[in-house]
Amino acid sequence: MAQTVFEPWNDPDQEPLIQFRNVTKRFGDFTAIDNLSLDIFEREFFALLGPSGCGKTTMMRMLAGFEGVSEGAIYLSGKDIAPVPPNKRAVNMMFQSYALFPHLSVWDNIAFGLKRDRLPKKAIGDRVSEMLQLTRLEKFAHRKPHQISGGQRQRVALARSLAKAPKLLLLDEPLGALDKKLRQDTQFELMDIQEKTGTTFVIVTHDQEEAMTVASRVAVMDEGRLIQVDTPAQIYESPNSLYVADFIGDVNIIEGHAKKSGDGYDITFAEGQPVLHAKTSRDLGSAGKCYLAIRPEKVTVSAEKPEGRTNLVKGTILDIAYLGNLSTYHVKLASGQIIKAQTANTRRIARRDLTWEDEVWLSWTETAAVVLEV
Amino acid sequence: MRRLTWFNATSLTLGFAFLYIPMLILIIFSFNASKLVMVWAGFSTRWYGELLQNEAFLSAAWTTLKVAVASSTIATVLGTMAAYVLIRGGRFWGRTLFSGMIYAPLVMPEVITGLSLLLLFIGIGLDRGVLTIVLAHTTFSMCFVSVVVSSRLVSFDRSLEEAALDLGSTPFEAFRLVTLPIIAPAVISGWLLAFTLSLDDLVIASFTSGPSATTLPIKIFSSIRLGVSPEINALSTILILIVTIGVLTASLVSKRSSLKMQADERAAVRN
Ligand SMILES: Nc1ncnc2c1ncn2[C@@H]1O[C@H](COP(=O)(O)OP(=O)(O)OP(=O)(O)O)[C@@H](O)[C@H]1O
Numbered sequence A: 001m002a003q004t005v006f007e008p009w010n011d012p013d014q015e016p017l018i019q020f021r022n023v024t025k026r027f028g029d030f031t032a033i034d035n036l037s038l039d040i041f042e043r044e045f046f047a048l049l050g051p052s053g054c055g056k057t058t059m060m061r062m063l064a065g066f067e068g069v070s071e072g073a074i075y076l077s078g079k080d081i082a083p084v085p086p087n088k089r090a091v092n093m094m095f096q097s098y099a100l101f102p103h104l105s106v107w108d109n110i111a112f113g114l115k116r117d118r119l120p121k122k123a124i125g126d127r128v129s130e131m132l133q134l135t136r137l138e139k140f141a142h143r144k145p146h147q148i149s150g151g152q153r154q155r156v157a158l159a160r161s162l163a164k165a166p167k168l169l170l171l172d173e174p175l176g177a178l179d180k181k182l183r184q185d186t187q188f189e190l191m192d193i194q195e196k197t198g199t200t201f202v203i204v205t206h207d208q209e210e211a212m213t214v215a216s217r218v219a220v221m222d223e224g225r226l227i228q229v230d231t232p233a234q235i236y237e238s239p240n241s242l243y244v245a246d247f248i249g250d251v252n253i254i255e256g257h258a259k260k261s262g263d264g265y266d267i268t269f270a271e272g273q274p275v276l277h278a279k280t281s282r283d284l285g286s287a288g289k290c291y292l293a294i295r296p297e298k299v300t301v302s303a304e305k306p307e308g309r310t311n312l313v314k315g316t317i318l319d320i321a322y323l324g325n326l327s328t329y330h331v332k333l334a335s336g337q338i339i340k341a342q343t344a345n346t347r348r349i350a351r352r353d354l355t356w357e358d359e360v361w362l363s364w365t366e367t368a369a370v371v372l373e374v
Numbered sequence B: 001m002r003r004l005t006w007f008n009a010t011s012l013t014l015g016f017a018f019l020y021i022p023m024l025i026l027i028i029f030s031f032n033a034s035k036l037v038m039v040w041a042g043f044s045t046r047w048y049g050e051l052l053q054n055e056a057f058l059s060a061a062w063t064t065l066k067v068a069v070a071s072s073t074i075a076t077v078l079g080t081m082a083a084y085v086l087i088r089g090g091r092f093w094g095r096t097l098f099s100g101m102i103y104a105p106l107v108m109p110e111v112i113t114g115l116s117l118l119l120l121f122i123g124i125g126l127d128r129g130v131l132t133i134v135l136a137h138t139t140f141s142m143c144f145v146s147v148v149v150s151s152r153l154v155s156f157d158r159s160l161e162e163a164a165l166d167l168g169s170t171p172f173e174a175f176r177l178v179t180l181p182i183i184a185p186a187v188i189s190g191w192l193l194a195f196t197l198s199l200d201d202l203v204i205a206s207f208t209s210g211p212s213a214t215t216l217p218i219k220i221f222s223s224i225r226l227g228v229s230p231e232i233n234a235l236s237t238i239l240i241l242i243v244t245i246g247v248l249t250a251s252l253v254s255k256r257s258s259l260k261m262q263a264d265e266r267a268a269v270r271n
């Protein structure tokens, strides 16, 4: 069987499931969503990432039908959804606040949507049991929402929104209150559901690791605008701006001056430091001030000067953070910059030979760093 | 807990004495054997017995009860609907006017309400009787229901209704299955309030009642003018008992369930 890569966004013949066309949403004179255009495709697991108040929930609420758009339009399967009321949309939402019905038991909360579809009793019972099992809530089926814990409530909200197996599922921070283990299990559970049912997921999360694990694509938002929409790997490996680089994962940012050279740029960043080189197909326009972003795990630390490396700087170890599987070295250069370098601890006691105040060499390849415009 | 000081104890006693001594006297004298109201002639339940023989009183009591049940029920339905529209309707044209007009009867002198209703009934040629009293009581008590219910709706978390809509219920189903069960305590106390208001209304009822139907307060009032009889004392004692029980139940019910509901809601909605 030919394994085809799932990349509908690169296929011009694919019709998107959801289209935001120049959508603007204002609350009074505050602009929550600012002229935003976005395509989300069927079977995608689309993650919205961004700081608090950037408009993630607002986008969800517009899709679910609780907020209208101020300008522009949203299309679902090619149809403008503006005139469709929330209860007629094949969309279910898990609320950030859960919004569980306080007067109904866990069982009845999950069954609520199924009952509205006038399904036979047996089918409802089966589906609810399935959902209870999935979210490991069997024991709490007959409790009221106020009689269970915060994490359990979150799972009830998740089960309730999953129960109807909608075409589009909106999850507003679905796993925030779960412990790490349960969260990972549920993430895989979600991906599994997605494989099986072909549901399209739009998920809001504050946890970038989660976005990286589950998402087919990630949108990084800021103040109602999309900064970058790309696969998790692309977002991580080649962020398009300082904002994205800084927002996702740990990163070293070096400020400097770029000059076109060969297939990339030469970057001078401090008096007395060697010129760095970064390979890129990106065009910075007129050469000048730039940022160089390097992930700590791409920086190699060595006690002896390595041979044949393009980018090589020297410094002293300021601090070592031992994280179990990883160690992070904070290295101070003579010119004052602090660069973080991360190594995997494959040996039992990591890198005995390096310790505080040691002089070390930091090096990275010419493709490891990303040049960013100011 | 702080202990009662001499001053607090005195003012408490005086206050309660002021409130309850008249009623106490009434209750004591309802058990008076003598026909003379203010002369104590020993304990007896004779007047209670005679009361039960009094057709006029009994039929007035029956009318009052019918009117109170009917008018408070209609008022509860209308008042709840009005409150819902005012709180949930968003900004529609004339909203401010509507909300102002709903609360106006709260401060309107009863005489004016009564008189205007009387003129209306005469104008449209409606014979005064049970129906007109029910209509009149509905009119003035629905705004009380509306106040009680809307204060509950204000603190009601809107996302619960949104969740119901999201799961495919129609707006009416969302109201019936989610909103109503949660605000039920407020609706019930609204009903009880309307019920007691109707039960002891004299002014509006005397404008809108006719020869075919008399309510108890009117009956009592008119017989007082012929002199206080021990029978009235007995009747009033029974009324005090009924009202006391009603008020106590109402406040207990609404307090307990609203506390519980609020706890439920807080628990269900994070933060
Ligand atoms: N009904 C409203 N009226 C006025 N402003 C609103 C309303 N709803 C949201 N906003 C504003 O719009 C902005 C975006 O809100 P939104 O809830 O979408 O943020 P968010 O990205 O979900 O944040 P968080 O991660 O904290 O949940 C915020 O600044 C918020 O204050």
Ligand SMILES: [Mg+2]
Pocket: A056, A057, A058, A096, A172
């Ligand atoms: Mg939010």
